Amino acid sequence: MPRKSPQRALSIKIAKPNGGVAQLQPITVRCPSGWSVESDWVDGSVRRVDAKRHLFVEGDAKTHVYKVMSGAVCLYKVLNDGRRQIIEFALEGDVIGLGSTPTETCNAQALAATRLKCLPIAVMLKAAEQDTSVALRLYKALSRELVAAREHLLCVGQRGATERLVMFFAILSRRNEERGSDPNIIKLPMTRTDIADFLGLKIETVSRTFTKLRRQGFIEIDQITTVHLRNTGELQRLAEGGARV
Amino acid sequence: MPRKSPQRALSIKIAKPNGGVAQLQPITVRCPSGWSVESDWVDGSVRRVDAKRHLFVEGDAKTHVYKVMSGAVCLYKVLNDGRRQIIEFALEGDVIGLGSTPTETCNAQALAATRLKCLPIAVMLKAAEQDTSVALRLYKALSRELVAAREHLLCVGQRGATERLVMFFAILSRRNEERGSDPNIIKLPMTRTDIADFLGLKIETVSRTFTKLRRQGFIEIDQITTVHLRNTGELQRLAEGGARV
DNA sequence: CGACTACTTGACAAGGATCAAAGTTGGTGG
DNA sequence: CCACCAACTTTGATCCTTGTCAAGTAGTCG
Numbered sequence: 001m002p003r004k005s006p007q008r009a010l011s012i013k014i015a016k017p018n019g020g021v022a023q024l025q026p027i028t029v030r031c032p033s034g035w036s037v038e039s040d041w042v043d044g045s046v047r048r049v050d051a052k053r054h055l056f057v058e059g060d061a062k063t064h065v066y067k068v069m070s071g072a073v074c075l076y077k078v079l080n081d082g083r084r085q086i087i088e089f090a091l092e093g094d095v096i097g098l099g100s101t102p103t104e105t106c107n108a109q110a111l112a113a114t115r116l117k118c119l120p121i122a123v124m125l126k127a128a129e130q131d132t133s134v135a136l137r138l139y140k141a142l143s144r145e146l147v148a149a150r151e152h153l154l155c156v157g158q159r160g161a162t163e164r165l166v167m168f169f170a171i172l173s174r175r176n177e178e179r180g181s182d183p184n185i186i187k188l189p190m191t192r193t194d195i196a197d198f199l200g201l202k203i204e205t206v207s208r209t210f211t212k213l214r215r216q217g218f219i220e221i222d223q224i225t226t227v228h229l230r231n232t233g234e235l236q237r238l239a240e241g242g243a244r245v
Numbered sequence: 246m247p248r249k250s251p252q253r254a255l256s257i258k259i260a261k262p263n264g265g266v267a268q269l270q271p272i273t274v275r276c277p278s279g280w281s282v283e284s285d286w287v288d289g290s291v292r293r294v295d296a297k298r299h300l301f302v303e304g305d306a307k308t309h310v311y312k313v314m315s316g317a318v319c320l321y322k323v324l325n326d327g328r329r330q331i332i333e334f335a336l337e338g339d340v341i342g343l344g345s346t347p348t349e350t351c352n353a354q355a356l357a358a359t360r361l362k363c364l365p366i367a368v369m370l371k372a373a374e375q376d377t378s379v380a381l382r383l384y385k386a387l388s389r390e391l392v393a394a395r396e397h398l399l400c401v402g403q404r405g406a407t408e409r410l411v412m413f414f415a416i417l418s419r420r421n422e423e424r425g426s427d428p429n430i431i432k433l434p435m436t437r438t439d440i441a442d443f444l445g446l447k448i449e450t451v452s453r454t455f456t457k458l459r460r461q462g463f464i465e466i467d468q469i470t471t472v473h474l475r476n477t478g479e480l481q482r483l484a485e486g487g488a489r490v
Numbered sequence: 491c492g493a494c495t496a497c498t499t500g501a502c503a504a505g506g507a508t509c510a511a512a513g514t515t516g517g518t519g520g
Numbered sequence: 521c522c523a524c525c526a527a528c529t530t531t532g533a534t535c536c537t538t539g540t541c542a543a544g545t546a547g548t549c550g
Contacts, residue, residue, distance in 0.1 A: 077399045079399070079403055083403040083404075084403070085398060085399040085402045087395050087398065087399075098388075099388045099391055099392070100381075100384055100385040101388065101392065105392050106395070125381075128377065128380070128384070129377045129381070130377075132373065132374045132375075132377055132380055135373070135377055135380035135381060135383075135384060136345075136373060136374070136380060138384050139345055139373070139380060139383050139384050139387060140345045142384060142387045142388060142391060143343075143344045143345040143346065143387060145391055146344055146387060146390055146391050146394060147344070147346065147350050149391060149394040149395055149398060150322065150332050150350065150351065150394055151322075152398055153330060153332065153394060153398045154322045154324070154330040154332075156398060156401050156402045156445070157330045157401045157444075157445030158324055158328040158329070158330050158445065159324070159328075160505075161505075161506070191527095191528070192528075192529065192530095193528085193529095199402075200401070200402030200403065201507090202506075202507055202508080203529080204506085204507075204529095204530085204531085205505090205506055205507075207530055207531080208506095208530080208531080210529095210530090211530075211531080224514085224515080224529070405537075405538090406538070436495095436496070436497090437496075437498095438497095446538080446539090447538075447539055447540080448496095448497080449497095449498085449499085449538085449539075449540080449541095450537090450538055452497060452498055452499080453498080453499080453538095455497095455498090456498075456499085469496080469497070469546095469547090
């Protein structure tokens with residue numbers, strides 16, 4: 001079992017630079033009403049967060065719900081020796097911070113410069129109380145997150161390294177498809193370490209698995225941040241069950 | 246990388262004996278009104294399910310929300326080669342099947358003879374539409390499930406075998422505490438295989454880890470279904486971070 | 491008492507982790 | 521525009537935890 005290492009200790013420090021609420025970027029711009037198509041978000045202000053800054057950390061009082069307008073954020077939890085599990089990558093259009101706990105239960109860190117629309121929790125709850133359709137949408141959104149979390153658990157608990165990585169591509173591919181972009185071109189706004197921590201692997205394993213998939217012709221890598229999927233059918237088979245790669 | 250084995254194929258068959266809705270026990274008894282303290286559940290009927298029978302399987306139309314009155318149920322997902330991940334053990338008092346998907350996303354199997362109170366989804370949704378406090382409670386319940394799922398993910402993704410098992414005991418211990426029973430006496434209504442599939446381990450590893458903890462004096466085992474926790478403080482340390490056992 | 495199921499234990503193999511080092515990439519300043 | 525530096529990634533060698541296979545033990549139910 002892994003034990004404390006200097007790097008690990010360092011990574012904790014990076015994860016929680018001031019150990020508290022304060023690392024939000026202060027720049028807050030009023031959003032012109034009617035700017036967003038979704039009614040709940042019209043009045044939200046916009047916050048900008050630089051790469052690697054934290055939006056919030058575990059234990060902070062929950063103040064807002066955020067919607068990623070551009071950029072990317074990861075939600076993660078850490079063990080006290082620094083091992084990190086990334087729970088979710090929140091990309092453009094994703095909402096962070098639903099959930100009814102009074103304090104945040106995860107850390108949220110920007111992977112790149114990110115713009116977020118912010119909705120105060122109090123506003124959201126008030127809307128939910130006055131309008132059951134809002135409450136029900138909240139319930140549905142949370143429901144989707146729960147399904148995703150359980151799928152993630154299945155992946156990390158039962159799949160081997162290759163299967164996990166392929167699943168990861170599959171998730172991003174599906175996401176592209178839903179948004180009308182090319183499902184075979186995967187942009188990776190996160191580092192290999194982030195991918196490793198998302199999949200419950202180590203960076204070396206992730207790197208080797210990338211290489212293996214590339215050598216086998218399943219993927220092509222232009223820049224490290226872009227993966228082209230080849231032979232999607234076969235990839236699908238790799239992910240679904242009997243992978244013997 | 247696990248591959249298909251005869252056992253595996255068999256276990257799928259057991260998991261989905263008829264591949265569909267039909268393995269519910271038909272015995273349904275009308276519950277006398279006012280029997281439960283919680284208003285939402287007063288009108289629910291009671292269903293009895295024998296050990297190993299399925300309450301529902303993945304893909305079934307979602308018809309009811311269930312509350313475990315006695316016995317135990319596990320929720321699990323399977324890969325198509327039979328690998329199984331148990332998502333949750335639902336024990337007395339727990340509710341199953343919240344979540345807004347039109348079909349079930351997990352399989353639910355009784356670990357022992359179980360009595361469940363059943364509430365039709367339609368009734369629940371209607372109540373939620375008419376009463377925002379119901380909708381909000383739904384939202385909070387789902388929220389708790391999400392927190393638990395993420396904690397579980399952290400455990401399976403980052404912890405070693407010993408840490409996972411200790412965490413498992415910790416969860417059950419905490420649960421006992423909340424319900425006023427002895428936090429140091431853990432009743433295990435599930436088999437070792439179930440525990441393994443919950444923790445993302447194999448049965449042999451679970452068994453060996455039990456033995457190791459017993460030899461080290463952290464636990465005592467009377468009957469296989471009962472574990473006594475010793476040295477809870479030290480156990481806590483094992484679970485939280487730097488376990489080098 | 492035997493068949494069955496669940497659990498334990500041992501020997502061995504393998505997937506992934508760890509340690510170490512070299513190769514890339516991107517940003518900064520001369 | 522290029523050189524340098526830091527951070528990130530890839531690759532190799534080796535170790536260790538957990539998985540696999542196999543055998544044996546302990547309860548249970550007919």
